[in-house]
Amino acid sequence: MSHNTFGHLFRVTTWGESHGPALGCVVDGCPPGIRFKLSDIQDDLDRRRPGQSRFVTQRREPDQVRILSGVVSDPDDEEILITTGTPVSMMIENVDQRSKDYGEIARQYRPGHADYAYDMKYGIREYRGGGRSSARETAARVAAGALARKVVPGVVVRGALVSIGVKDIDRANWDWDYIGDENNPFFTPDPKSVPVFEEYLDGLRKAGSSIGAVIEIVAENVPAGLGAPLYAKLDQEIASNLMSINAVKGVEIGDGFATARMTGEENADEMRMGNDGKPLFLSNHAGGVLGGISTGQPVIARFAVKPTSSILTPRQSIDVDGNPVDVRTKGRHDPCVGIRAVPIGEAMVSCAIADHYLRHRGQTGRIG
Amino acid sequence: MSHNTFGHLFRVTTWGESHGPALGCVVDGCPPGIRFKLSDIQDDLDRRRPGQSRFVTQRREPDQVRILSGVVSDPDDEEILITTGTPVSMMIENVDQRSKDYGEIARQYRPGHADYAYDMKYGIREYRGGGRSSARETAARVAAGALARKVVPGVVVRGALVSIGVKDIDRANWDWDYIGDENNPFFTPDPKSVPVFEEYLDGLRKAGSSIGAVIEIVAENVPAGLGAPLYAKLDQEIASNLMSINAVKGVEIGDGFATARMTGEENADEMRMGNDGKPLFLSNHAGGVLGGISTGQPVIARFAVKPTSSILTPRQSIDVDGNPVDVRTKGRHDPCVGIRAVPIGEAMVSCAIADHYLRHRGQTGRIG
């Protein structure tokens, strides 16, 4: 990626910190004539918003998005916005910048945080609220992703949390509809996992600890032919987009790391002709991507989110002068930042697919 | 990535297919004044070269690299080449293009191969030897990586195979020096793993089967400060570079997917001041990257290589007209393509580090 811009034809540039006046993104290269409502963007933002259960940070942010450019209203229905093909600028103001004493943190390197690395890179550091690394920055991604979803006709991108720490869902119970259920604070597709996760997280939260998670994203109705054999592989760009999210430490496509333990016989997805005139794959170990190019099967990616290092237990570290200190992070923090990563992952996969759809159309003229 | 070019300041463009006259790369943006020998490039290529044991394809390619531009000879020592700062073009001719009957493969979609996806993308397909997806393409990456190694003073990038299929090495036996041992056909750092791997692979080879593998890359002496908090994270670009390799289905940094099962206490790398005036990290769960920026610790990445789909066992598929066929792949194939991926992974990590070293110097002026 080139700095804070990603995508080649569907290009997203994001900006903003946790403690500045606002954050946002510019989506450049969006096709003209795409029709949507502001609520399409807002709904996705609301899914990512903090403060909705005791398992996520209690920071209160309305996360109201404003669209500043690149659209006109439909004269027949003011609610319908239509892209003009010029840059779409979206902005979300920061409201809840609760002031607190950052005195110590300004001079300490918190273990597991980027404090020391920032100082080595920039020699200056916005320590308030994590600066650029704040989870708030992901709102800009979600806004861009909401627009990206509109680019490829028929595509559906959904995500699910599949494990928290050592607790895994049972895939036999997978129910996409349950993810949006109001009693489901975890984006889990397995109703039976909720009490398990609740008990597990309550324990961690009370101990001032934190835990990692794994999220799975599934994109359906992706046309065959997107991507490239090498270097601009669809799965590579999805991996890159997901790895660009703060706290993500691993990504896999389809059966991913498990394929390293498989034989060629086990891994190859056999084909037959389907009744609809399209090939029918008898399995999907490949996660919808062969040789870097989509096959028309669902595209499947998973990513690992590490536990936040903002914990109450004191940890050994040093300050900016090299003195030994014990660091203990107070304040509002998610015990499992991975939970809210589900809509973020969906957004990043949506952007990768939209970009490759336009690139494929540009190079080959074979769709659209 | 932008098509077949990767890197932002240290930029590599690769080209070539298995069955054309040659393949190669153009390295653009290389700093001027870098001194090296042709044998530095050739040595890395020789490590990747096929035909060196019964566990890799028997295709015989000398893989002699020619440098066509971007260097001058040192007037005092003709063997020393010096980069001029202009594009370095490197070419490797294809020699062993054994002719065979590709008649069937031209019309069949091999399961697990990119055949169908290629046709969906391009409507035309170079089926001979895998076309652009051929493992031969990786020679260009290795050549570029050999030059990248010279960019950052002191950096050392090494790789090791850590598992083949269900057989893992014992990390207690890790010996970097053993990897280059002439009796070690596996790039394994564990001498005791060799007979285990041999027996395992002989069985698979005789059955005409194939198997996946996991490779680990470690980069030492990477300066602190390389990368960015988001979008151009050092770990993200490493992941992207590794995922751009054919057959790679997963990537992780540091403890990777295991961090999803950890608490914040377990995962945070504590710090103390070292005797050399630099911070001392008490562990390296982060794999040398915090918040997307290098910390000075060793940078660690792992990637999963799927088993090749070129197997003798017949698999169900269809041909280009949709007729059902049984596909059985004859010819020269690696039973475990992951073995030769070790020098390729090293090259891709080296390129990512070189690029970010120059980018960091450009933006901040803080090194070099």
Place this chain on the structure above:
Amino acid sequence: MSHNTFGHLFRVTTWGESHGPALGCVVDGCPPGIRFKLSDIQDDLDRRRPGQSRFVTQRREPDQVRILSGVVSDPDDEEILITTGTPVSMMIENVDQRSKDYGEIARQYRPGHADYAYDMKYGIREYRGGGRSSARETAARVAAGALARKVVPGVVVRGALVSIGVKDIDRANWDWDYIGDENNPFFTPDPKSVPVFEEYLDGLRKAGSSIGAVIEIVAENVPAGLGAPLYAKLDQEIASNLMSINAVKGVEIGDGFATARMTGEENADEMRMGNDGKPLFLSNHAGGVLGGISTGQPVIARFAVKPTSSILTPRQSIDVDGNPVDVRTKGRHDPCVGIRAVPIGEAMVSCAIADHYLRHRGQTGRIG
């Protein structure tokens, strides 16, 4: 350029239309630690602002810039802003969106305007105020350029209007200080040209006509070594940046088109050693750039701005249905849009130099 983003390390993305709520830019890749005041940005914007004389459009826009990210205040002096190295987002709200009847224009293709071309490209058109092509968009460029000026120590970038229509300044009267004089509405460096321009423009304005202009930009104290021999030539990027401005139809460097009429003897800038240990060039036909690389001499560029096509005289055209119409443009328009192009040209040249300064430092480590 890649869509609405320009620059490789110092990257500017702009967004916004004339009749939306705001416009702005994101400056990404700015070095950390750059100190400036908001008034540094505002002062440049004020120079570009309309409504300051009868020779420019009477649209009233305060053009107040807000900085939304990428900076912190100096704790010792709140007025001083310091870049953090993360994206700097700047926004300017549109205030004076005077409503008028665009009914006809929405359906007519104005000759010399981009109306028809827009419809061919996008199939949808924001016709109000020129949409994306509005001169207001250039405010975002000026804001970015004001920051770019701070990147290269000591560099000074100034512009001057050197002709309006058939009226040229007398270079013998060149006085840089006069350009900012409050009695000088033309950015002309020649005090004697003012009454000439006034009379000339008054005549054109009363006739509802318009006229073109030529602007010259001079950048002093540009370090030697910026640029590249080919493809990323400093003069090429300056030309590209200037040509990206609306209504610019030609660019030249140094003696430009006049060199096509010169002999090698006339054109070559001879050199001697200066007293300061640096080479002394005896002339500057090259405009400070040789072989695409800066020499340390002043960098000189000129660009031609065509007359606006918004004129009162009816012109033949067609409407969206192909019917013949006579188009006459009412409303507020600059008789000579070239006048206000002076600070815009300065900004675009400043951005090109800042970008190449960082690129040069990145590749070679030879400055900074």
Place this chain on the structure above:
Amino acid sequence: MSHNTFGHLFRVTTWGESHGPALGCVVDGCPPGIRFKLSDIQDDLDRRRPGQSRFVTQRREPDQVRILSGVVSDPDDEEILITTGTPVSMMIENVDQRSKDYGEIARQYRPGHADYAYDMKYGIREYRGGGRSSARETAARVAAGALARKVVPGVVVRGALVSIGVKDIDRANWDWDYIGDENNPFFTPDPKSVPVFEEYLDGLRKAGSSIGAVIEIVAENVPAGLGAPLYAKLDQEIASNLMSINAVKGVEIGDGFATARMTGEENADEMRMGNDGKPLFLSNHAGGVLGGISTGQPVIARFAVKPTSSILTPRQSIDVDGNPVDVRTKGRHDPCVGIRAVPIGEAMVSCAIADHYLRHRGQTGRIG
């Protein structure tokens, strides 16, 4: 541009110096299925080739192009090559590297040459034959352009030399067919200009002098809608591509600098509906581009080539130690490098149009 790569979807990377073993380019992103003959490429190269008259350098280079990747042969006609959509690598070997004594030039800064600028940039310099700045490099551009011509159906890109020094052609005599005439060593469209140019150039050549030139490129049948309102304007990218050529100091589109002297009435191209259902423009001051977007009219660009600084008359300069020297350039040189710039300009305009055709198709899906 990003280093030695240009274009966004149709991307060209060039490499090579005058005195290395070869030079070439990689064309990435070319649509699959484009059919051409090797002779299509070779014919364009032959037009650029030196040694064809006494008015161009006598260096003898066959300039035989080899295509190393990215194509397959048509099974029904081996002469027909078909692009596969993967990178097309083209190489031209250097043959006539006549050895001579470069001793002095290695230590002298030739006035008007890039010698000093190179040393400031790189600290190392390939002085033989101009290194990367050699006119030979343009062969790679011509090869890429020959492929670009095939991308947009029906497009025709032609160039003409319109002035040498102070001698202009008479546009009333314009005859495209005459440009390829075997008795026309100048790419002039005006048969009557040949004896004038001959006499003028013979005088300059005998005096060991050199002279500049202006070239005009006209692209016909360019679809309406290519480009963008700002930043990726079609005319801007054409200007950037032309300015990337060595020795080019100015570019203009349509009436270019002359528009700065025009009124809005004179400059606006009026429209009527044509008989073919397409708009008919009554003039083409705009050069086929309005608001950065093609209108369907012929796209017209002109560029100024400065005189080469390789002249026999001694000029004052300094050597690398700062000592005063008189420099006199011996060897084979074109008295007017602008003559051979005609096919180069055609190539660069062809590449810009091909790139924007694919970008337009990608973003809007409106053509192809």
